[in-house]
Amino acid sequence: MSDMADLDALAQAYQQDGAVVVRGLLTADELELLHEGVARNLASPGPLAAVASPSDDPGEFFEDFCNYDRVPEYRALVVRSRMAEVAGRLMGASKVHFYHDHLLIKTAGTRQPTPWHQDQPYYNIDGRQTCSVWTPLDPVPEAATLKFVAGSHLGPWLMPVSFLSKEAKWFPDGALSPLPDIDAEPDRHRILKWALEPGDAVFFHMLTLHASAGSDVRRRVLSLRFIGDDVVHAPRRWKTSPEFPGLADTLPAGAALNHPLFPRVWAASRAT
Numbered sequence: 001m002s003d004m005a006d007l008d009a010l011a012q013a014y015q016q017d018g019a020v021v022v023r024g025l026l027t028a029d030e031l032e033l034l035h036e037g038v039a040r041n042l043a044s045p046g047p048l049a050a051v052a053s054p055s056d057d058p059g060e061f062f063e064d065f066c067n068y069d070r071v072p073e074y075r076a077l078v079v080r081s082r083m084a085e086v087a088g089r090l091m092g093a094s095k096v097h098f099y100h101d102h103l104l105i106k107t108a109g110t111r112q113p114t115p116w117h118q119d120q121p122y123y124n125i126d127g128r129q130t131c132s133v134w135t136p137l138d139p140v141p142e143a144a145t146l147k148f149v150a151g152s153h154l155g156p157w158l159m160p161v162s163f164l165s166k167e168a169k170w171f172p173d174g175a176l177s178p179l180p181d182i183d184a185e186p187d188r189h190r191i192l193k194w195a196l197e198p199g200d201a202v203f204f205h206m207l208t209l210h211a212s213a214g215s216d217v218r219r220r221v222l223s224l225r226f227i228g229d230d231v232v233h234a235p236r237r238w239k240t241s242p243e244f245p246g247l248a249d250t251l252p253a254g255a256a257l258n259h260p261l262f263p264r265v266w267a268a269s270r271a272t
Contacts, residue, residue, distance in 0.1 A: 018153035018208035037073030059110025093228025129228025130206035144215035153205035
């Protein structure tokens with residue numbers, strides 16, 4: 001990753017496809033921070049922790065959000081690693097703010113899939129400079145990895161649906177296009193997916209359609225979300241995922257997210 005020519009090529013692919021993989025991005029020390037942070041998070045789940053799989057699933061899909069302020073290893077990982085910088089370069093941003101963290105764990109034997117969706121329609125933000133970093137603690141075989149529809153971040157926003165009930169219940173009816181049935185017509189789409197090792201990281205736009213199957217092996221992942229220059233606050237009339245209680249009372253619609261909840265973690269002028 002010290003070769004900026006390689007990063008330039010990745011940025012071009014990111015802008016075109018909406019998802020790229022960076023092999024071996026995390027150092028051994030950063031991987032240790034990742035393990036320690038996830039262990040701390042699991043020992044004391046946050047108030048947004050939830051199980052996203054049905055009770056009859058032989059495994060379990062566990063999620064938790066927004067633990068950056070209470071898990072020091074997460075903060076140290078964001079500050080010490082190059083994830084924020086790489087996200088900024090891929091987005092073409094002059095500065096990067098941390099948006100939130102998302103822990104996703106599928107135990108061995110979990111059958112609950114992660115259905116096709118875009119992330120940004122669930123959020124309280126508007127803007128094009130967005131990036132999620134999906135970082136596994138365990139080897140992830142291709143069968144259990146995230147898969148992406150290349151170029152879908154360039155298309156329209158699509159109606160978000162609840163993962164278990166598959167109900168569209170956020171935006172008003174007809175406000176957004178319905179989700180296409182990607183799996184029914186696989187030849188119509190260019191699908192990107194990568195088997196991963198610990199230390200690898202997948203960077204993807206928050207409007208890129210993505211999904212994953214269940215997992216026959218334990219799959220622990222921390223996803224860190226970053227935003228760039230053009231992202232602004234977009235309060236919704238409904239509960240976002242995650243929600244930021246009280247934010248709409250202090251930050252008006254259309255305002256940049258210059259707020260203690262979203263610290264600036266990289267700026268181009270500081271890059272070496």
